[in-house]
Amino acid sequence: MVGTDKRLKVAMVAFVYVLLFLIVLAMLVPYVWMISASLKLNKDVFSFPIQWIPELPRWKNYVDIWNRIPLGLFIFNTAKLAVIVTFLQLLTSSFAAYAFSKLRFKGRNLLFLGYIATIAIPWQAYMVPQFIMMRSLGLNNTHLAIICLQAFSAFGVFLMRQFYQGIPDELCEAARIDGLSEYGIWARIMVPLSKPALSTLTIFTFVSTWNDFLGPMIYLTKTPLKTIQIGLRMFISQYSAEYGLIMAASVVSIIPVLIVFLGLQKYFVQGIASSGVKG
Template structure:
């Protein structure tokens, strides 16, 4: 027994050591980015051996980026596009997932299989047809044009369908006995029961929309509609690859994502997924 206990302890030690090493490896690029953004113009960011901590930390790089480029406008654009994309994704994906999970109709499984199969189609394949359709609808250089390809996703439908299937049928039957309609069951019973799944989908959609570069680059040619990824890309040409300023712009771009994740992660707790009862 003591030998078995020691082996379990060492196993945990190795697991935590491995996870710690992976975490450090993942954090190194972020730490280096922050360090570069805080270095003054007199410091050599390519010196060897590299210096992690700036000798003279400064916020001048952030001030320069903010003054020379309309990063405030880029930030507002990204917030509008990302928030609307999240709201529309939660709405349309949940409306599509509910009948696929809880209603019995002919061809249901075939429809779900076809939806899931679209996950394997790269965006680059449908990019040109989407662009042509967006232009024909007059969505070029508009917020709706930026949101258009992402108002629903096969992954979101799949995730919410699986969550809906985990809700006890007794809740649904009780609501029907009380005279609740299908739409009422979806809104009052199902959505509160799968809140962790909704929050998880919201996080994925927000990060994907916030960091999207390719579609805004295609659908926009007016700088007043640029999102933060496009704004950061403009720094490379303006400042002739001044990595301090590019790093500062990148930090401005990723800070809201980190803040959003910190705020939302506490809701990703599967306490209500199977019960549908609020504590």
């Protein structure tokens, strides 16, 4: 009896690992194929059976791609937007969240309710009037439009406030008695203590700005202003047969996100987990 039970268990574990291996394979194959294709001539990309490791890797694809489209400019534009948006988001959100969580003033609950109520409203529902407003302010085809659009989210304020709620009020009281101003408390106590929450917000904002598609598609129609997403999309639709170059550009566009993701993955996971499980 015990013997069969044990054998069954071993069989189960083996089955799970085989299943897991197959899933992992399916998840990874697209990336491997992408890298492999990025090192081939167009005529070899689709040769069958698949040659996973090209005999003569064509590194030249990674040189040509920078001349074929202004890929460097696209990456610079995207990085610029992502850094500015993330910085503004962190600064203004943690600033506002401090007042919402540690200061008493008239209209606090009403204002906060205003923030909460809008979190659920999809951006797509008001993107048209927002565009009309931005255009009348002369912001169409400027990076400032994307910054204004992304930098003041209700989500950031909400996330930071949740975290500050967990910091004891006595800490702020003690600092006040020691003569620190509210700005001083924010800068010297709250910001250093909220590094995990700030990291979560950083990675969320950075990745969503880097990967944003519809926003830049509406606002940035001039090529020199484009971000990597819509720039890459433009390249793919213009040169749809340049398979090798398309794959090389795709690899290049994923690398920055991969680096940020691997570095801050812990905070990303914590952030998602805390949004799903009520705190």
